[in-house]
Amino acid sequence: MARNIVSRGGIVDEKFLVRIGEMFVSRLDDDGKPLSTDVLSGALHLRYDRADTLCQHIRQKGYCAYVTDIWGDPASLEVIERALTNAEGFEVSVG
Numbered sequence: 001m002a003r004n005i006v007s008r009g010g011i012v013d014e015k016f017l018v019r020i021g022e023m024f025v026s027r028l029d030d031d032g033k034p035l036s037t038d039v040l041s042g043a044l045h046l047r048y049d050r051a052d053t054l055c056q057h058i059r060q061k062g063y064c065a066y067v068t069d070i071w072g073d074p075a076s077l078e079v080i081e082r083a084l085t086n087a088e089g090f091e092v093s094v095g
Contacts, residue, residue, distance in 0.1 A: 016051035017043045019068045
């Protein structure tokens with residue numbers, strides 16, 4: 001089953017975080033090492049594509065990182081689709 005995410009000129013809200021263990025990435029230091037917080041509102045809030053890119057960068061540094069929603073729950077396909085569907089200007093189609 002193919003899933004297509006289609007932009008209609010809008011931009012996806014920054015509804016995703018990057019998590020490492022029990023902590024959330026707040027920024028990177030000058031060497032690209034992630035600095036973290038346990039406070040959700042203190043974490044970087046990113047669009048999914050940017051959160052995924054950051055997650056891949058952090059994994060290359062040897063950390064076990066993954067993308068979450070703003071509540072800290074793993075960003076499953078269902079969560080991503082819901083965020084995109086609720087974002088103005090986007091439509092998710094399954095088929």
